[in-house]
Amino acid sequence: MFNSTTNYDFPFPVIVQRTVFSNTQSLNLELGKFVEFIIKTKPDATNQNYIATESAKQVDCNILVDYYNKEKCITTLMDKIINPEVKKWTNKHFNSLLNREIVNPLYHMTSWATLYDPGSWQTPHIHREKMFTGVYYFKMNDDTSNVDHQSPDVRSEGSLVIQNPHPQSCQPLLGGWQTHKEYLPVEGELIIMPSWVSHFPKPFKKGTRGVIVFDGAFLGEQNG
Numbered sequence: 722m723f724n725s726t727t728n729y730d731f732p733f734p735v736i737v738q739r740t741v742f743s744n745t746q747s748l749n750l751e752l753g754k755f756v757e758f759i760i761k762t763k764p765d766a767t768n769q770n771y772i773a774t775e776s777a778k779q780v781d782c783n784i785l786v787d788y789y790n791k792e793k794c795i796t797t798l799m800d801k802i803i804n805p806e807v808k809k810w811t812n813k814h815f816n817s818l819l820n821r822e823i824v825n826p827l828y829h830m831t832s833w834a835t836l837y838d839p840g841s842w843q844t845p846h847i848h849r850e851k852m853f854t855g856v857y858y859f860k861m862n863d864d865t866s867n868v869d870h871q872s873p874d875v876r877s878e879g880s881l882v883i884q885n886p887h888p889q890s891c892q893p894l895l896g897g898w899q900t901h902k903e904y905l906p907v908e909g910e911l912i913i914m915p916s917w918v919s920h921f922p923k924p925f926k927k928g929t930r931g932v933i934v935f936d937g938a939f940l941g942e943q944n945g
């Protein structure tokens with residue numbers, strides 16, 4: 722149904738998996754409508770303590786879990802996009818740690834949806850006690866390369882910034898000379914990275930950005 726292309730990047734070094742899915746226009750529109758609907762009907766989560774989201778609208782429900790097998794667009798997103806990509810990322814992760822795959826990893830997934838308006842963003846944060854964090858972009862903001870007076874590698878509005886966890890490192894090959902890395906996603910892209918890496922989305926001037934975000938806490942390996 723969807724074709725996809727995956728690229729890996731290993732800044733600092735952490736595993737950043739970027740997969741762009743084609744033919745997602747109608748799915749993205751359905752997700753946008755559904756997220757707008759639940760944001761109108763459910764409590765807003767952004768007025769709670771310690772949430773990093775600044776000014777954006779974030780619905781207080783576990784969207785991927787609560788609506789799986791109930792809303793077609795969420796079921797399709799999980800079955801065709803998120804679950805296969807989580808499997809790929811966790812394979813890379815456990816291979817890098819253990820030099821083997823964990824065939825049936827068990828994890829507890831938490832998820833939410835956020836709509837960003839111009840000027841809204843998140844403060845740098847990690848997802849505590851989780852293994853991986855993923856962001857699916859069903860809508861990207863307009864004018865993504867519009868930041869003046871910045872060096873060329875940090876000019877993209879609305880990009881995802883990942884911060885170097887050891888900026889004092891003197892090991893250039895581990896990313897010691899870079900303070901951060903930016904990724905400018907496209908609509909239909911899913912980015913998965915480790916939850917312990919500090920990250921934040923940059924603000925933008927025009928349009929709306931819509932994301933479905935999830936993270937997974939590792940519970941162990943399923944036997945058999």
Ligand SMILES: [Fe+2]
Nearest residue numbers: 846848854920
């Ligand atoms: Fe985050």
